[in-house]
Amino acid sequence: MKEAGRQHGTASPCAACKLLRRRCAWDCVFAPHFPADEPQKFANVHRVFGASNVSKLLQEIAVQHRGDAVSSLVYEANARVRDPVYGCVGVISSLHCQVQALEAQLAMARAQMVRLRMLAHLDLGRSPTGTGSTTTGSSSMCPSPIYTPGHGDAGQTPMLSFSYER
Ligand SMILES: [Zn+2]
Numbered sequence: 001m002k003e004a005g006r007q008h009g010t011a012s013p014c015a016a017c018k019l020l021r022r023r024c025a026w027d028c029v030f031a032p033h034f035p036a037d038e039p040q041k042f043a044n045v046h047r048v049f050g051a052s053n054v055s056k057l058l059q060e061i062a063v064q065h066r067g068d069a070v071s072s073l074v075y076e077a078n079a080r081v082r083d084p085v086y087g088c089v090g091v092i093s094s095l096h097c098q099v100q101a102l103e104a105q106l107a108m109a110r111a112q113m114v115r116l117r118m119l120a121h122l123d124l125g126r127s128p129t130g131t132g133s134t135t136t137g138s139s140s141m142c143p144s145p146i147y148t149p150g151h152g153d154a155g156q157t158p159m160l161s162f163s164y165e166r
Pocket residue numbers: 013014015016017018023024025028029030031
């Protein structure tokens with residue numbers, strides 16, 4: 001090991017080569033995306049996908065798209081480590097449920113808005129001195145009962161064909 005006094009680039013290995021205990025070549029496919037100061041970033045990717053698979057995958061992708069591919073791989077690997085059963089599909093499912101619930105809530109709010117507008121219109125047509133109670137009691141933009149910022153609480157009811165449990 002002679003990585004002590006070298007400049008970064010050739011001898012100080014990237015996180016991948018450090019973990020794999022190999023020499024980090026100047027054209028190392030991992031080096032631009034897995035810096036030495038983020039060892040866990042590569043550790044999970046290696047654990048889930050395997051270093052040689054990731055290497056092959058990156059080499060098949062155009063250089064300008066490799067950063068996005070690595071972000072995706074890191075996200076998927078971290079999700080798989082957190083949730084060995086569903087991985088990032090669990091997160092997607094949870095967010096999908098939230099979208100569906102919020103869409104239903106939005107549709108109800110819109111329907112209520114239409115109903116209130118019709119009532120207001122009728123009030124204006126029939127009695128000019130109306131009761132003045134047309135737009136009361138709807139703070140509808142607060143999705144608090146459904147929205148859960150951290151995904152995957154245990155008691156959540158799944159809306160897809162499988163349940164998401166942590
Ligand atoms: Zn390397």
